[in-house]
Amino acid sequence: MSSTGANAYYVPHAARWPIVGSIGLFVFFWGFANWLNDRPLGKETFFLGAIVLVVMMFGWFGDVIRESESGTYNNQVDTSFRMCMMWFIFSEVMFFAAFFGALFYARTFSGPWIGGDGGGGAPVTNELLYQGFSYVWPTNGPSSLGGDFQQMGWFGLPLINTLLLLTSGVTCTIAHHAIQHGDRKKMVRWLGATVALGFIFVGLQAYEYYHAYHGLNLKMSSGIYGSTFFMLTGFHGFHVTMGAIMLLVVMLRGMKSHFTAKNHFAFEAAAWYWHFVDVVWLGLFIFVYLL
């Protein structure tokens, strides 16, 4: 029993969920690619893969939660989890950076160039290829892809959504303080509010999309404006949904008397993630809606 001595490191054994995850991802991607190509059974395969992935997550996180609740983990493992989550969030930041980069590039460089502004060959290109096109943001390009559309304003729904997310950041912090003082009931209450605000946000976002498609004729295919608008808000909405589900799971665990004043990493991980989607939204609100 050398490994249970006071100097032992903790190493888990025989992981069975990762292979399930790999198979799930394989089925998921395989199905998705077939679906996009309108091949038979693509859609079904895609959803099958998604189900396998959900089962994997339940199983894997379930194992980790059981081990955590039974006190298997030492502080070193806890630190590893924390670092893992922080670096994961950093990778997500870089994922959004690609789309923000596309937005900035289109607005600062390629848009004006197509319109004939700038040095080099820009005026000639405009003259030869896009005669008569002058660049004004928002644009759907010289070919007016998707037809005339109206811009999504910042006042109204987007502003309400901003306030919702900012408020949810506050409620999340109140819940955090509650658990730090060991008040699990209070944590559950304020987390409930956070999750509710998150889902209201997603609902309003869905309504905004409906409005865009049916009221403004603003679609994914509405040129670069529609592309960047839906890509950025779409991936953000997806991340909000994930974050809200994470917080919901934390809340349900709180109701089952998980977490103590000292041991509540899952809460913190979900909260960091929540603040991350919050900050991304502020970037979106400024660069996609306001400017």
Next chain:
Amino acid sequence: MTTDSSHDGVVHHAPGEHHDHDHDHHGPAYGLMRWITTTNHKDIGSLYLWFSLIMFFIGGAMALVIRAELFQPGIQIVDPMFFNSMTTMHALVMIFGVVMPAFVGLANWMIPMMIGAPDMALPRLNNWSFWIMPFAFAILLSTLFMDSGGPAGGWTLYPPLSLQMGDSFAFVIFAIHFMGISSVMGSINIVATIFNMRAPGVTFMKMPMFVWTWLITAYLLIATIPVLAGAVTMLLTDRYFGTSFFSAAGGGDPVMFQHIFWFFGHPEVYILILPAFGIISSIIPTFARKPLFGYDSMVYATASIAFLSFIVWAHHMFTTGMPLAGSLFFMMSTMLISVPTGVKVFNWVATMWRGAMTFETPMLFAIGFVIMFTIGGLSGLMLAITPADIQYHDTYFVVAHFHYVLVPGAIYSIMAATYYWIPKWTGNMYDETLGKWHFWISTVFVNVLFFPMHFVGLAGMNRRIPDYSLQFADWNMVASIGAFGFGFSQLLFVWIVIKCVRGGKQATDEVWEGARGLEWTVPSPAPYHTFETAPDITKYAVR
């Protein structure tokens, strides 16, 4: 000094938990399930290395198809479309399926041993990082068997060409997403291991260079793989969901893809070489029997290279065009990279200076690396010069350049690492005579293969084209002979590895006279669990 982990890194299992697992501490389980469910860094390291070796021959076979077709001018053997899918797949397989997994495999094996850790920080995640790879490559390679053929627009997937690919397009994109998930998880694991699992007393500036270079590589991966994921996601939506990121008709720009892609792509080339720097910095001191010259400057040089790698991407796009200020900036910043790289080469040479050198196989590969990587580095410097690059761009000169840094560079470092550490992995010495033969045959053929590409490239032969003008015939024939020679001589490597795994002279713990580092203080072969308790590093040199 005490590290963060010292006070809590030595805490116990909770009593009553995991007794059922304790038998695992004495050795691995048996059968296929051992490999599928393993959380052991050595098992996973081996899996990565074997996977990489298999992919090396798949990617190599593709290269031989290319060289067979180019043996003579005219179209002889394969359809041009298939030729193009070979160039594309060869690159994707060699980058994502060979060099990266091999380095991750080495990281898995060596980093925990070098820093006195019991295993990687997140062993289950580690298992997943590996077991994604075979599935991701199953998707990628399956495209070759589809009606539309594999991807044929180059591994860089530039639109609008890549958007004209057949049905296999979506499969390629998802294969890249899939591999990216593996890379990011693997890198997060490595960063967490290095930050959190060092034994008490192993401070940052005591870490072996291999650990340092991997720390920085992992950071590059976490920062850039998601950008690649974003770029290919935009390709996917342009193709299937009607967006127009890369279409000027909708106000987008195909050139934008190149910017985003190379923002990933340039750091990627350092991902493919920084761990190699770490390996060479481990091997040369051992066989020169001197400590590494300028350790601190090596660390700073690595960090500078990583930083600079983020601000040079558009040197791949000089012929694409950009504002003059952009060209100048990217030319200057690119040439700046030769400063830290020069520091490294200088330090390796200075380490050997007046050393008591011996030339076992790892050292031969390491010296081969220093010389031939430098050739590739110098041709890179030529390519960095904007006006010159306009001549060199998309010619075989570029092909010669990056193959010099990747084959006698990255691949040689992996070979060197294998010879250097395989006695520790297997407990047996490899066959030194065969190893030396492997080095010399490979080195002759690799130069026969790639050196002539400089000439045909400077003379204007384009890359990624199955046919060429008659004037390039002689050197292409020479290069093809070199390619087959190099390819088949790697079978010798496989034989040496298998022979060593099966038996051979018993290796000592230290293996190499003059080797420093914690990995040489443990028995050969290294026990299944190396450090169940933190080693006392006051007794041993960590580097």
